[in-house]
Amino acid sequence: MSLRSALCAATALSLGTAGAGFAETITIATVNNGDMIRMQGYSDHFTEATGIEVEWVTLEENVLRQRVTTDITTKGGQFDIMTIGMYETPIWGNNGWLVPLDDLSEAYDINDILPAMRNGLSHDGTLYAAPFYGESSMIMYRTDLMEQAGLDMPEAPTWEFIRDAAVAMTDREKEINGICLRGKAGWGEGGAFITTTANSFGARWFDENWTAQFDQPEWKEALGFFVDLMEDAGPPGYSTNGFNENLSLFQQGKCGMWIDATVAASFVTNPEESTVADKVGFALAPNHDGVEKRANWLWAWALGIPAGTNNEAAAKQFIEWATSKEYIELVAANEGWANVPPGARTSLYETPEYQDVPFADMTLKSIEAADPTNPTVDPVPYVGIQFVAIPEFAGIATQVSQEFSAVYAGQQTVDEALEKAQAFTSEEMEAAGY
The missing domain is CATH 3.40.190.10 (Periplasmic binding protein-like II)
Structure with missing residues (x-):
């Protein structure tokens, strides 16, 4: 499936309003890491395909944590998508502060997400944030x-x-x-x-x-x-x-x-x-x-939706795009396989072109060696x-x-x-x- 057709399918599934003649804007809080900044540069592809505008709030890591935590605990409503990780996601999901991501499209292929990442971003078997990239x-x-x-x-x-x-x-x-x-x-x-x-x-x-x-x-x-x-x-x-x-x-x-x-x-x-x-x-x-x-360690920078947002459907559509196989292919086509967001999808490590990247094997070995359920001696x-x-x-x-x-x-x-x-x-x- 091409990037454009995947986006169009997601539009129909998630919004049911394609061609309705109105523009939505979603606001995303994210960290100032290189992969996130790269994602911002490609977000015009998403807007072109869907008509959904994206506003970014890009923050240093410690400041991001403070801002999103304050916003979600006070129901401030500043953001439609938050960049969060394996620490916050299960706790906030349990509290009912995040929208469950249990209805993503079949084309998204949720089972392709590496088990370590899927488990770390879930509570009671429900995914509450989708990994943009995973790491050890x-x-x-x-x-x-x-x-x-x-x-x-x-x-x-x-x-x-x-x-x-x-x-x-x-x-x-x-x-x-x-x-x-x-x-x-x-x-x-x-x-x-x-x-x-x-x-x-x-x-x-x-x-x-x-x-x-x-x-x-x-x-x-x-x-x-x-x-x-x-x-x-x-x-x-x-x-x-x-x-x-x-x-x-x-x-x-x-x-x-x-x-x-x-x-x-x-x-x-x-x-x-x-x-x-x-x-x-x-x-x-x-x-x-x-x-x-x-x-x-084991970590994922992931995209989650705070409960109560007025733009839930559009936010889910963006998450499907930004954490999809098609996004990985988009970055690979423009910047080479070495620069795609790593550590989130099994299929990436089965891709012959990515297997030739010098750090791919050690990244996967490091992720697989990390056990958050048995972290200490x-x-x-x-x-x-x-x-x-x-x-x-x-x-x-x-x-x-x-x-x-x-x-x-x-x-x-x-x-x-x-x-x-x-x-x-x-x-x-x-x-x-x-």
């Missing part, structure tokens, strides 16, 4: 610098190897940092990264009785290792670096390694954007020596790898991440931050009735 996290590294250091990157390295390699690749005179990692405050920014790192050291947020675990030795070891690594081989001011800041550093040739979202691979290998595009290799996220869990009462799927988590983890970022900025010690994190988390969980 992995290592992106400079093959030339690794060779100069006399090292070979294993497919599944340990943190100990990463530390040694980062130090070996660091050249302060040339402004080359051996490793670039997130230190920016925010539960989905630096908070997400340090949580996956802690998982790989055997730490956990809570024990089976919902008791906070920041006073345990695994957290001290993980946070201390991270701080020492970044002081020895990280960039100056890393306490304020998130995804976009580290992406820019890597593209400028200032990072030997970067451990972050698999979706970044297309941007670091794009010669129009990256000065090191032909010198990038990929490996699984590391684990601490002797610990089976790796520091990789010791048992936990929660689901989620880089987050804990309870409503209280966002507020608690935002505060905890701020304490950790203060360590990265040299404003307090590891012990002080962990003591504050333990006290704050325990107080908030007790107040919430856990």
